[in-house]
Amino acid sequence: MNIDHLALLARLELTDSEKILFSSQVENVITYIDKLNELDTGSIEPTAHILPVSNVFREDELKPSLPREIALQNAPEEQDGLYCVPKIIE
Amino acid sequence: MKYEAVIGLEVHAQLLTETKIFCGCSTKFGSEPNTQTCPICIGMPGVLPVLNRKAVEYIVRTGLALGCDISSHSRFARKNYFYPDLPKGYQISQFELPLCENGYLDVSSDEGTRRINLTRIHLEEDAGKNIHEGSVNNSFVDLNRAGVSLMEIVSEPDIRRPHEAVEFVKKIREIVRYIGVCDGNMEQGSLRCDANVSVRPEGQSEYGVKAEIKNMNSFKFIESAVEYEIYRQIKTLKEGGKIIQETRLWNTERGITESMRSKEGSHDYRYFPDPDLMPVNLDSGWIDKLRNETGELPEVRRNRYAADYAMSEEDAFLLTADRHTSEWFEKAVLAGCDPKVTVNWIKGDLMRLLNEDGRQISDCPLNPVHLAGMLDLVKKGTISGKIAKTVFEEMYRTGNDAETVVREKGLVQMSDESGLETIIDEILANSPGEIERFRAGDQKLMGFFVGQVMKNTGGKANPKIVNELLRKKL
Numbered sequence: 001m002n003i004d005h006l007a008l009l010a011r012l013e014l015t016d017s018e019k020i021l022f023s024s025q026v027e028n029v030i031t032y033i034d035k036l037n038e039l040d041t042g043s044i045e046p047t048a049h050i051l052p053v054s055n056v057f058r059e060d061e062l063k064p065s066l067p068r069e070i071a072l073q074n075a076p077e078e079q080d081g082l083y084c085v086p087k088i089i090e
Numbered sequence: 091m092k093y094e095a096v097i098g099l100e101v102h103a104q105l106l107t108e109t110k111i112f113c114g115c116s117t118k119f120g121s122e123p124n125t126q127t128c129p130i131c132i133g134m135p136g137v138l139p140v141l142n143r144k145a146v147e148y149i150v151r152t153g154l155a156l157g158c159d160i161s162s163h164s165r166f167a168r169k170n171y172f173y174p175d176l177p178k179g180y181q182i183s184q185f186e187l188p189l190c191e192n193g194y195l196d197v198s199s200d201e202g203t204r205r206i207n208l209t210r211i212h213l214e215e216d217a218g219k220n221i222h223e224g225s226v227n228n229s230f231v232d233l234n235r236a237g238v239s240l241m242e243i244v245s246e247p248d249i250r251r252p253h254e255a256v257e258f259v260k261k262i263r264e265i266v267r268y269i270g271v272c273d274g275n276m277e278q279g280s281l282r283c284d285a286n287v288s289v290r291p292e293g294q295s296e297y298g299v300k301a302e303i304k305n306m307n308s309f310k311f312i313e314s315a316v317e318y319e320i321y322r323q324i325k326t327l328k329e330g331g332k333i334i335q336e337t338r339l340w341n342t343e344r345g346i347t348e349s350m351r352s353k354e355g356s357h358d359y360r361y362f363p364d365p366d367l368m369p370v371n372l373d374s375g376w377i378d379k380l381r382n383e384t385g386e387l388p389e390v391r392r393n394r395y396a397a398d399y400a401m402s403e404e405d406a407f408l409l410t411a412d413r414h415t416s417e418w419f420e421k422a423v424l425a426g427c428d429p430k431v432t433v434n435w436i437k438g439d440l441m442r443l444l445n446e447d448g449r450q451i452s453d454c455p456l457n458p459v460h461l462a463g464m465l466d467l468v469k470k471g472t473i474s475g476k477i478a479k480t481v482f483e484e485m486y487r488t489g490n491d492a493e494t495v496v497r498e499k500g501l502v503q504m505s506d507e508s509g510l511e512t513i514i515d516e517i518l519a520n521s522p523g524e525i526e527r528f529r530a531g532d533q534k535l536m537g538f539f540v541g542q543v544m545k546n547t548g549g550k551a552n553p554k555i556v557n558e559l560l561r562k563k564l
Contacts, residue, residue, distance in 0.1 A: 087225070
């Protein structure tokens with residue numbers, strides 16, 4: 001397990017001491033999950049969901065959208081009705 | 091050393107649902123940015139996505155058209171990655187248990203017909219749109235497209251040449267348009283494709299390292315980009331270089347593919363079943379119903395037209411270019427129209443009138459049954475072939491049937507000999523010079539006399555009888 005890679009995927013910036021701390025914690029979680037793997041689940045149906053419910057649909061019917069100013073209210077920055085983010089390609 | 095290319099395609103087709111896949115926001119193209127979003131599609135905490143039934147029906151219809159196995163049990167998964175156009179930090183997609191698996195598409199190639207197998211077709215939500223122009227330090231995001239229903243059609247790496255890739259996408263486009271699940275508009279991005287390209291020495295069975303070319307939205311780009319990528323990889327290998335697994339983009343201006351970012355491997359997406367969405371179970375009754383709705387496919391229909399009506403390939407293609415045209419044709423033939431005559435009316439006057447009005451044939455005011463009625467009147471001699479053009483246009487304008495148009499406009503052909511005789515006598519009395527020249531041998535003047543009669547009768551005179559009468563009198 002590579003903590004730097006994991007931090008990158010989660011877009012987290014970790015200090016060196018955090019890296020040491022989280023490495024061992026994540027290690028523990030993985031060890032625990034490995035323990036679950038010892039169970040023989042060959043005869044058990046895979047579960048997609050804990051509730052015995054399927055086929056929940058909505059009809060293709062229009063509902064009002066949010067007014068733009070409301071939708072953009074949570075954006076740290078906006079410009080001309082667009083979300084504004086740091087440049088993502090060179 | 092000779093190399094061969096191995097190409098697999100992923101075609102993304104936006105489904106023609108009116109609302110997004112998990113919420114009721116509109117999917118209309120070209121609206122003001124960020125005016126078609128809600129807490130669900132912009133990923134607010136605590137919201138619950140609910141699957142659009144039509145999206146499921148459309149993908150199943152596509153699967154049936156492409157010979158896929160339709161899964162009786164299917165579910166959704168989260169694909170995790172960070173990008174500004176993906177508000178939730180994950181895309182709802184399908185990983186295990188997609189709705190359609192296997193299937194195939196036959197494409198024509200230099201080597202005859204080649205079968206391209208399909209791996210799967212799955213449902214997913216689209217991401218928003220990033221805009222990189224307008225600022226040095228910032229990108230901008232429009233989330234109107236976030237959450238629009240997409241299906242991804244994934245082929246096996248069975249394609250060997252750039253033109254086969256183009257044929258594959260063309261055929262997919264034809265089918266999805268025909269069965270009415272996607273408008274196929276590549277310029278607006280309703281249909282776009284990624285290509286996985288690798289090369290290997292001829293005869294080698296292992297695949298080489300692949301590069302993925304993303305977001306190609308025209309047939310020309312697909313062909314040029316795949317062609318360039320094959321050339322680039324072969325050149326790199328021949329010069330002793332190595333191909334790295336990466337995502338590349340086609341640069342239209344420079345005519346080359348360029349590296350975009352190092353590709354995260356599949357496991358980096360950390361797919362897991364989405365707990366917010368319930369599994370989909372399709373029973374055979376539902377699948378059969380969708381099979382019936384899917385109907386006959388364009389290729390099958392073209393072959394039938396060629397066999398049953400001895401139709402030219404060109405005409406058969408024209409009729410099956412979209413479902414509505416061929417349905418209009420089918421209805422006309424069913425009402426008793428001669429197939430060849432019908433094609434000619436569609437190709438000629440109908441297309442012209444529709445073009446002039448900027449209308450689609452799907453809302454053509456002229457009922458194909460009325461064409462049958464009109465052709466009957468021509469056959470019976472009630473109207474002439476020339477007047478038929480007027481009647482046709484009038485039926486189109488008013489939506490009325492041929493008999494009504496003929497009656498209201500007084501377009502009944504004049505076959506009454508004594509009436510026509512009076513008119514002819516009058517014309518002849520006024521054209522002594524022409525009569526003299528005609529009798530002196532200028533046979534071409536027959537046309538002049540017929541023309542005069544037609545002009546006098548507003549085109550309604552029965553040309554056969556006019557000719558007979560004129561010959562008798564001259």
